[in-house]
Amino acid sequence: xxxxxxxxxxxxxxxxxxxxxxxxxxxxxxxxxxxxxxxxxxxxxxxxxxxxxxxxxxxxxxxxxxxxxxxxxxxxxxxxxxxxxxxxxxxxxxxxxxxxxxxxxxxxxxxxxxxxxxxxxxxxxxxxxxxxxxxxxxxxxxxxxxxxxxxxxxxxxxxxxxxxxxxxxxxxxxxxxxxxxxxxxxxxxxxxxxxxxxxxxxxxxxxxxxxxxxxxxxxxxxxxxxxxxxxxxxxxxxxxxxxxxxxxxxxxxxxxxxxxxxxxxxxxxxxxxxxxxxxxxxxxxxxxxxxxxxxxxxxxxxxxxxxxxxxxxxxxxxxxxxxxxxxxxxxxxxxxxxxxxxxxxxxxxxxxxxxxxxxxxxxxxxxxxxxxxxxxxxxxxxxxxxxxxxxxxxxxxxxxxxxxxxxxxxxxxxxxxxxxxxxxxxxxxxxxxxxxxxxxxxxxxxxxxxxxxxxxxxxxxxxxxxxxxxxxxxxxxxxxxxxxxxxxxxxxxxxxxxxxxxxxxxxxxxxxxxxxxxxxx
Ligand code: NAP
Numbered sequence: 001x002x003x004x005x006x007x008x009x010x011x012x013x014x015x016x017x018x019x020x021x022x023x024x025x026x027x028x029x030x031x032x033x034x035x036x037x038x039x040x041x042x043x044x045x046x047x048x049x050x051x052x053x054x055x056x057x058x059x060x061x062x063x064x065x066x067x068x069x070x071x072x073x074x075x076x077x078x079x080x081x082x083x084x085x086x087x088x089x090x091x092x093x094x095x096x097x098x099x100x101x102x103x104x105x106x107x108x109x110x111x112x113x114x115x116x117x118x119x120x121x122x123x124x125x126x127x128x129x130x131x132x133x134x135x136x137x138x139x140x141x142x143x144x145x146x147x148x149x150x151x152x153x154x155x156x157x158x159x160x161x162x163x164x165x166x167x168x169x170x171x172x173x174x175x176x177x178x179x180x181x182x183x184x185x186x187x188x189x190x191x192x193x194x195x196x197x198x199x200x201x202x203x204x205x206x207x208x209x210x211x212x213x214x215x216x217x218x219x220x221x222x223x224x225x226x227x228x229x230x231x232x233x234x235x236x237x238x239x240x241x242x243x244x245x246x247x248x249x250x251x252x253x254x255x256x257x258x259x260x261x262x263x264x265x266x267x268x269x270x271x272x273x274x275x276x277x278x279x280x281x282x283x284x285x286x287x288x289x290x291x292x293x294x295x296x297x298x299x300x301x302x303x304x305x306x307x308x309x310x311x312x313x314x315x316x317x318x319x320x321x322x323x324x325x326x327x328x329x330x331x332x333x334x335x336x337x338x339x340x341x342x343x344x345x346x347x348x349x350x351x352x353x354x355x356x357x358x359x360x361x362x363x364x365x366x367x368x369x370x371x372x373x374x375x376x377x378x379x380x381x382x383x384x385x386x387x388x389x390x391x392x393x394x395x396x397x398x399x400x401x402x403x404x405x406x407x408x409x410x411x412x413x414x415x416x417x418x419x420x421x422x423x424x425x426x427x428x429x430x431x432x433x434x435x436x437x438x439x440x441x442x443x444x445x446x447x448x449x450x451x452x453x454x455x456x457x458x459x460x461x462x463x464x465x466x467x468x469x470x471x472x473x474x475x476x477x478x479x480x481x482x483x484x485x486x487x488x489x490x491x492x493x494x495x496x497x498x499x500x501x502x503x504x505x506x507x508x509x510x511x512x513x514x515x516x517x518x519x520x521x
Contacts, residue, residue: 005087005192009038011182011215012194013047014054015201015208020044020215025094027187030097030340031333031367037185040187042216048179048224054209055148055177056230061207063145063175067512071118073204074172077164078111080196082254082383088192092158094513095186097333097369102296103159110159113166113459120461120482126173126489127505131518134394138496140506143489145175147232150225152218152246154237155335156299158186158393161479163193163213166459167235167260171482172210176232180214181222183286185336187215218242223249226259232311236261237301237479239394240470247473249308255503260487261473264392265420266305267454270409270441274432276314285425286321289398290329292453294362294373297332298396299339302421302454302465305392308380308401308409319359319400329362331370334395347374347395355382375400380408384415406433413440418468418475421447421454446471446478 008017009024019042027036065073081088082272089103098106120126128139149171153162160166163180171178182190194213201210214221226234226249234250234257236243243261250259269289276282292304309315323343334340350356355378362372380403383389389399403409413422422445426434434450441448446467457465465482466472472479477487499507505514 005195007038007188007191010159011043011047012198012211012213013043013051014212015198018043018047020047022216022221025184025187025215027095027185028336029094030336030369033337033368034372036094038189040215043214043221045224048214048216048221049208049228050213051179051212052225052228052230055179055212056209058177058207058209059147065175067121067124069204070173070175071121073200073206074114074118074121074169076200076203077197078114080221081107081164083109084192084196088159088189091192092186092189095189096155096158098158098296106157106159109459110165113160114164114169116256116459116482117169117485120485121173121292124505124512126417126485127514128491129505129514129516131506131516132521133519140494140497140502141491142423142493142503142506143486145461146488146490147176148230149176149178149488150231150234151178151180152222152234152236152238153183153240155178155183155185155339156296156301157237158183158189159193161237162186163190164197166479166484167237168379171235171488174485174488177210178212179225179231181218181225182213182215184215184217190395205337210341222246224506226250227253229253229255231257233257234259234261235479235487238263240264243473258487259473260477260479263470263472264478265301265392265467265471266392267302267419267421267423268306268308268412268416269304269423269425269453270308270407270437270451271310271318272424272426272430273312273314274429275312275425276318277427282314282318282321286318286325288453289322290325291324292455293375293396294332295396295455297334297370298373299335299394300455302457303398304423304454305398306390306401307398308403308412311402311404315402319377322400323360326360326362326375329373331362331365331372331396333365333367334369334371336390337369339394340371343371343393343395343397346391346395347397349388350376350393350397350399353386355379356389356399371396373397377402380412384411390417409437410440413437413444416444418471419445420446420448420465420471421468423449423452423454425451444468446475
């Protein structure tokens with residue numbers, strides 16, 4: 001029996017659950033389109049301002065916390081999330097239609113991510129200290145937190161890219177308070193995770209303004225949040241439209257601020273002839289491809305939406321296998337009615353393009369919003385002449401693009417928009433052609449894979465989940481992995497300061513034992 005907490009149905013502002021006066025929303029069960037209790041009252045502008053003011057105040061003390069204190073705080077958030085895992089998963093499944101197995105994995109990823117950031121803080125490397133003792137002046141550089149960060153989470157990862165997801169974890173790790181705009185597609189899940197963060201704030205006697213959770217409409221309260229002078233940076237995951245709107249607001253402020261928006265990608269996969277040789281190779285490849293499209297109903301930012309397959313007998317046989325497997329597949333519930341409708345519009349648009357054929361479609365799943373996965377086929381010249389074929393369809397759909405020679409892949413790699421990932425399916429036999437394509441793929445994407453499929457994203461120190469526009473608004477960063485801390489910090493140089501004034505990481509005493517580069521240039 002899962003213990004169920006009473007949900008407040010309102011925003012967490014400066015440590016208090018505070019009813020709003022700006023209308024209300026509810027979550028929906030996408031399997032039935034039924035409303036879910038409770039209704040969530042939306043914060044008004046004055047309440048948003050209270051939350052931002054609290055975050056600004058909290059920054060003064062939170063930025064001075066020791067690595068140990070901050071790491072313990074992140075670990076407590078992780079522990080609290082794990083302790084409420086069953087209840088969070090149950091609510092998230094109701095609100096998103098995602099299955100228990102997927103959400104169990106996602107909750108582990110979310111708490112492990114927080115623990116990884118905690119470990120990273122303890123090493124002290126994120127201060128990125130450089131000390132240069134002369135010859136003319138003593139210069140000491142370290143990175144300091146930016147200030148309060150506004151975070152917008154995505155609908156498709158209600159835990160790992162939401163309330164206490166990657167951007168929140170990175171900002172808190174860096175020493176920045178967070179004002180999180182709750183996603184209206186999973187309001188109850190947002191509250192349960194918000195409580196886990198609130199519990200950790202209280203346990204460690206931190207300023208209550210360190211974490212605020214605001215319910216409201218993106219185009220209203222979200223925009224006000226992004227425009228507020230006390231906000232120093234924005235982390236966002238979601239649609240291109242939303243990411244661009246926030247980027248525009250941030251750049252038009254009197255004091256512009258950085259926006260780290262992870263938006264859309266089609267994640268091209270380049271299949272070389274060698275990958276289709278051997279009795280089982282094509283079968284295994286086709287199985288893995290169908291799984292990467294149908295898993296989570298294709299609602300993954302790394303879903304491979306474009307697959308380049310060579311013409312010829314082996315390519316034809318591979319495409320036929322894919323067609324069979326798609327026909328046998330069935331749909332899973334999508335996150336919301338609106339997202340299912342957007343998927344249908346995308347599929348209809350692609351279907352209406354000249355020289356684009358439906359190769360196969362699976363059957364619709366049970367309940368509402370579970371359309372059958374669909375795969376299209378076209379030719380590389382058609383893709384090069386029609387930008388619509390490059391557009392992401394969020395959900396279970398993909399386009400197979402046939403090519404005649406590996407040199408045509410260079411044209412495609414140069415014509416494609418910036419991507420989160422680019423995947424190579426090849427063997428030793430293809431190495432020469434792959435090596436010629438590789439520099440173009442580095443320019444194209446934030447992560448280049450050899451073999452495998454791009455949908456799994458490891459949370460680690462060397463991961464880049466980012467890439468050139470429009471995959472993200474800033475290709476110099478990542479939204480997954482510990483490098484993300486750097487988004488919310490900036491370098492400061494201290495020239496000739498006496499030892500007693502130097503902050504701990506750059507002082508001679510170095511009592512936090514931070515790793516440092518000293519006179520090594
Ligand atoms: P989203 O609609 O962009 O929403 C993400 C968050 O940003 C929400 O909290 C939203 O608030 C807010 N927001 C949206 N537009 C805004 C604006 N103009 N100004 C300020 N805040 C804004 O993304 P999503 O919920 O993850 O996905 C929904 C749509 O994005 C789908 O239709 C899908 O096709 C597309 N998409 C998503 C991804 C992804 O990785 N998540 C990738 C590709 C495409 P509200 O909920 O109040 O609007």
